[in-house]
Amino acid sequence: MKLEERAIEEKICPLEFAVNTISGKWKIPIVWRINEGEKRPSEMLRGIAKVDRRVLNQQLKELERDGILYKKNFNELPPRVEYSLTPLGEKLVSVLWKLNDWGKLLIAQ
């Protein structure tokens, strides 16, 4: 089912939908790191403590399905895959920056 149909059927507001979409384990760190230039899963595995390859791949797959990441397959041996942010993913990053600013206020209080 498409996102829009799911949203209507489940009568949920855009905020709830946004939160559900990004609240999967490691999704925010993944988006954040891709924004900082880490394109390959092997780089993310080094950067994100405690995430294993299987979980990382699942999260990347969901982020790609939801239109947040774009996956590029290079026809090379050994196989090479790189992820980048779609325009929707870039807009998400700008919201995450605002949440980061809010987090600073939260910590400083």
Place this chain on the structure above:
Amino acid sequence: MKLEERAIEEKICPLEFAVNTISGKWKIPIVWRINEGEKRPSEMLRGIAKVDRRVLNQQLKELERDGILYKKNFNELPPRVEYSLTPLGEKLVSVLWKLNDWGKLLIAQ
């Protein structure tokens, strides 16, 4: 331990801290509803499907501890309690609006 000490000790960035703080079950719907004028726990129980009183009270307590909500006790019988957003809570709401806008793009794509 204070929030700031926890943040330093656990070496986490403000974004991660913000996400951890608001990702407790029902916290975003609670903040959203208080912003829309529902001040009393009994109103929230009617408004948020599936949340039970014990869970709601726990979430309200944590949001108060983290400086997002302000709790006012009226010296009345039967006892009356009302919650409102602190300035930090109001700033959170403005970020949630941005996330809501992003959710619209996500649904529409």
